[in-house]
Amino acid sequence: MxxxxxxxxxxxxxxxxxxxxxxxxxxxxxxxxxxxxxxxxxxxxxxxxxxxxxxxxxxxxxxxxxxxxxxxxxxxxPPYMGICENTVFGSLHHNISQISFADYLIENYSLQDLIVAKEEYSVKHSSAKVDGVAKQICRDHKRFFNSVKACSIISYLETAVCSYAMYHGSYDQRIIVRKEERAEREKYNSEKxxxxxxxxx
Known part of the structure; x- marks a missing residue:
């Protein structure tokens, strides 16, 4: 009621x-x-x-x-007019229907984390045996596809690692802009x- x-x-x-x-x-x-x-x-x-x-x-x-x-x-x-992550790169994609899973990985994980996850999968060949960031990526894959097939996850990880440097709006790029935006907003708010x-x- x-x-x-x-x-x-x-x-x-x-x-x-x-x-x-x-x-x-x-x-x-x-x-x-x-x-x-x-x-x-x-x-x-x-x-x-x-x-x-x-x-x-x-x-x-x-x-x-x-x-x-x-x-x-x-x-x-005046409103805040400084650097803004969403203006530079666009909003983060949380819905896998909007982008490929490889792009999702690029936007939400550092290149180093993806390399580590790829290496762990290459050694263990099983989603049941991975840990750390590889386990989190496994959960993401299950959430989007209701599947934890290691071969599928490895394929997406390989694509993400290869495409990372050319992607506009990667996690590593966003972190840099995010820090700049935080500092500029703090300065703006302090003056306001x-x-x-x-x-x-």
């Missing part, structure tokens, strides 16, 4: 100009689940100046859930934070 969410309360604080408020509703259901609604600017003057942006603060400690931080960002603040107003709900 589908349970509906019920509003449990609303948190309100004064907006930056002091002429209105900023609010967030809180909801619960019969399964003792809780969630927060969107943060709303309830001030016409501040709506003309700001937009609400959120940032998830992930927790890696057991028993501590992720939390959200909210900010008011000036409407005229100077212009934002943190919402303390």
């Amino acid at each position: 589908k349970m509906s969410w019920e509003e449990m309360g609303v948190t309100r604080i004064s907006c930056p100009c002091g002429k209105g408020t900023i609010s967030q509703s809180h909801y619960g259901d019969d399964w003792n689940r809780f969630k927060d609604g969107p943060v709303l600017i309830e001030c016409e003057e501040c709506k003309r100046k700001y937009r609400v942006e959120s940032e998830c603060n992930c927790s890696y400690h057991p028993g501590h859930g992720d939390s959200m931080a909210y900010y008011l960002t000036p409407l005229d603040y 934070r100077k212009h934002q107003v943190k919402i303390k709900l």
